[in-house]
Amino acid sequence: MAGPLLALQDSPSLSTPSDGLRTVLDTLPAGVAWLRELRIQYCNAPFAAMLGYAAQDLVGRSSRAWHADDAQWAEVERRCAAALKSGQVFDADLTLQRQDGSALRCHARVQAQNAGRPEAGMVWLLTDVGLAPDPADALQRQVLLLQQQVAQYAESASRAWRQADIDELTSLPNRTLLARDATQAIAQAHAGSKPLAMLYLDLDRFKYVNDSLGHRIGDQLLAALAKRLRSAVRERDLVARLGGDEFMLVLPDTDVHGAAHVADKLMASTEPVYDIAQRELSISSSIGIAMYPQDGEDFDTLTQRADAAVHQAKRNGGSAYRFFTPAMQSEAARALAMENALRRALERQQFTLAFQPMVDLRSGHVSGVEALLRWRHPELGNVSPAEFIPLAEACGLIDTLGEWALRNAAFQLKAWRDRGLPGLTMAVNLSAMQLQQTQLPALIDDVLREAGLVPSDLELELTEGAAMQDPQHAIAVLQALHERGLRVSIDDFGTGHSSLSYLKRFRAYKLKIDQSFVRDISVDADDRAIVAAIIHMASSLGLQTIAEGVETEAQLRFLRQQGCDEAQGYLFSRPLSATQLEAFVRDLQQP
Numbered sequence: 001m002a003g004p005l006l007a008l009q010d011s012p013s014l015s016t017p018s019d020g021l022r023t024v025l026d027t028l029p030a031g032v033a034w035l036r037e038l039r040i041q042y043c044n045a046p047f048a049a050m051l052g053y054a055a056q057d058l059v060g061r062s063s064r065a066w067h068a069d070d071a072q073w074a075e076v077e078r079r080c081a082a083a084l085k086s087g088q089v090f091d092a093d094l095t096l097q098r099q100d101g102s103a104l105r106c107h108a109r110v111q112a113q114n115a116g117r118p119e120a121g122m123v124w125l126l127t128d129v130g131l132a133p134d135p136a137d138a139l140q141r142q143v144l145l146l147q148q149q150v151a152q153y154a155e156s157a158s159r160a161w162r163q164a165d166i167d168e169l170t171s172l173p174n175r176t177l178l179a180r181d182a183t184q185a186i187a188q189a190h191a192g193s194k195p196l197a198m199l200y201l202d203l204d205r206f207k208y209v210n211d212s213l214g215h216r217i218g219d220q221l222l223a224a225l226a227k228r229l230r231s232a233v234r235e236r237d238l239v240a241r242l243g244g245d246e247f248m249l250v251l252p253d254t255d256v257h258g259a260a261h262v263a264d265k266l267m268a269s270t271e272p273v274y275d276i277a278q279r280e281l282s283i284s285s286s287i288g289i290a291m292y293p294q295d296g297e298d299f300d301t302l303t304q305r306a307d308a309a310v311h312q313a314k315r316n317g318g319s320a321y322r323f324f325t326p327a328m329q330s331e332a333a334r335a336l337a338m339e340n341a342l343r344r345a346l347e348r349q350q351f352t353l354a355f356q357p358m359v360d361l362r363s364g365h366v367s368g369v370e371a372l373l374r375w376r377h378p379e380l381g382n383v384s385p386a387e388f389i390p391l392a393e394a395c396g397l398i399d400t401l402g403e404w405a406l407r408n409a410a411f412q413l414k415a416w417r418d419r420g421l422p423g424l425t426m427a428v429n430l431s432a433m434q435l436q437q438t439q440l441p442a443l444i445d446d447v448l449r450e451a452g453l454v455p456s457d458l459e460l461e462l463t464e465g466a467a468m469q470d471p472q473h474a475i476a477v478l479q480a481l482h483e484r485g486l487r488v489s490i491d492d493f494g495t496g497h498s499s500l501s502y503l504k505r506f507r508a509y510k511l512k513i514d515q516s517f518v519r520d521i522s523v524d525a526d527d528r529a530i531v532a533a534i535i536h537m538a539s540s541l542g543l544q545t546i547a548e549g550v551e552t553e554a555q556l557r558f559l560r561q562q563g564c565d566e567a568q569g570y571l572f573s574r575p576l577s578a579t580q581l582e583a584f585v586r587d588l589q590q591p
């Protein structure tokens with residue numbers, strides 16, 4: 001007996017044993033069954049026979065089938081759960097009920113698959129006490145021996161099962177187990193005409209935790225998060241890790257209101273600070289929700305739709321939840337096509353830079369230029385940076401793309417200098433994610449050195465929203481940039497929520513007034529008041545101001561009256577190619 005049992009210990013999937021394993025299990029003089037959530041996933045022939053069933057008739061049935069009544073069932077399950085949850089084996093003499101109603105006196109030995117977590121699965125081992133009434137009987141001794149062997153087998157089998165179905169890092173079910181359990185939950189929702197919600201949770205900017213602090217800390221954060229997610233929901237809700245920083249929750253009997261409530265709860269439980277390796281880490285999450293039955297009727301469709309919804313949440317800046325809508329499907333298809341195209345765009349040299357002049361309002365000279373990324377794809381056409389920058393952020397390409405823009409802008413400035421164009425500065429946009437890179441200051445040092453420029457040649461534009469995403473981190477990076485002599489301007493100023501104290505700590509030297517305020521200054525008194533207030537506040541804090549999106553003489557007049565330092569917009573010039581920009585500057589220099 002020991003030979004075949006040992007040989008079977010590595011069987012990868014024991015909820016559906018191989019034919020060979022089934023044969024051996026069926027020859028045991030003891031009943032063996034695997035249960036999850038009190039339902040039989042597999043049982044051998046002796047287990048079914050003891051209870052008067054055919055094995056296939058028991059699969060999928062609840063353990064209630066072999067108890068005389070609900071009260072006895074509840075009592076046995078209560079004792080069993082108590083033992084298993086405390087990490088023990090449940091050993092008991094029981095009187096169960098056969099299918100024909102007769103009593104079965106037996107000994108049950110029940111073990112959790114995963115110590116302390118019976119809900120992840122348990123192994124039942126039944127021996128028919130009636131088989132050997134005399135304890136001195138040789139058959140009884142053989143049964144006891146077999147019982148021990150089977151118990152050992154069950155333990156190593158459960159280890160193998162655990163490896164196959166349970167995520168090692170978080171001890172949560174993995175995608176394979178989730179697919180099985182979710183399919184069962186969907187079938188139950190269908191049978192009971194109940195709703196069910198699937199929530200796809202993805203951490204925001206987790207890549208930067210791994211990149212900046214290392215995978216070990218990233219792993220600890222994921223393990224801590226898994227515990228928070230598990231304890232934020234009901235026992236019968238499924239929580240699984242799909243891989244990386246992606247988790248899936250399946251909530252039976254949950255409608256849209258319930259799903260929204262749980263999504264809020266999950267986001268709130270993700271956010272409090274994590275104490276890991278003497279560091280305080282914070283992270284937020286985005287959630288996509290798909291509802292059964294309206295968004296899909298099977299696991300794969302619901303997963304795909306929850307995935308489309310979480311992508312939408314991320315494209316909108318993250319830290320939010322979104323319900324799936326049919327429009328997301330076509331957006332997801334376009335986003336996927338674009339993501340694939342974006343991954344190849346750099347090597348295929350589809351990016352260029354356009355340059356828009358920034359004009360000094362006192363002298364009327366071009367004081368600098370802003371480098372703006374352009375992507376022309378053979379099929380997708382000209383794609384706006386407003387569309388592809390968030391996508392590059394979401395799919396982890398922004399660092400490479402941002403570095404490309406920075407390097408090319410710096411080398412272009414040097415090329416103009418070499419062609420005798422006077423002291424322009426080059427403004428380059430930084431995305432929120434680039435600011436998370438701890439190596440950003442060193443990268444800028446390298447680029448400046450390679451291009452033969454000095455820090456004051458470069459201006460870094462950072463949106464107010466980006467700086468405010470993680471103000472403490474932004475302060476540290478911006479301080480490092482400031483110490484190198486780099487100047488940082490706060491882009492789209494007025495649209496974020498920075499306080500005056502942050503402006504000082506960000507070491508900003510210029511505020512760029514958002515074009516949404518500039519657009520209506522000739523017609524809207526509120527916008528006039530806002531723009532005037534920004535200019536005067538900046539001036540009293542010793543900061544420069546530049547207005548973007550200036551299109552009319554009336555706007556320019558107002559900005560001049562208020563003392564705005566610089567302006568940029570179609571009134572002066574649209575973004576130009578490098579050659580056009582050079583001609584534009586030279587024209588303006590003509591007496």
Ligand SMILES: Nc1nc2c(ncn2[C@@H]2O[C@H](COP(=O)(O)O[C@H]3[C@@H](O)[C@H](n4cnc5c(=O)[nH]c(N)nc54)O[C@@H]3COP(=O)(O)O)[C@@H](O)[C@H]2O)c(=O)[nH]1
Nearest residue numbers: 372373385386389405429430431548549550551569570575
């Ligand atoms: N992280 C990075 N972000 C970048 C980079 N390149 C661009 N961007 C950001 O994408 C957003 C859209 O940019 P774009 O389509 O280039 O639009 C810019 C100007 O073309 C436009 N503009 C300029 N003047 C006018 C005007 O008079 N009227 C009008 N309607 N639009 C005008 O405004 C955009 C200016 O952008 P900014 O000054 O940065 O706010 C935009 O948010 C870019 O920042 C990149 O390399 N990295």
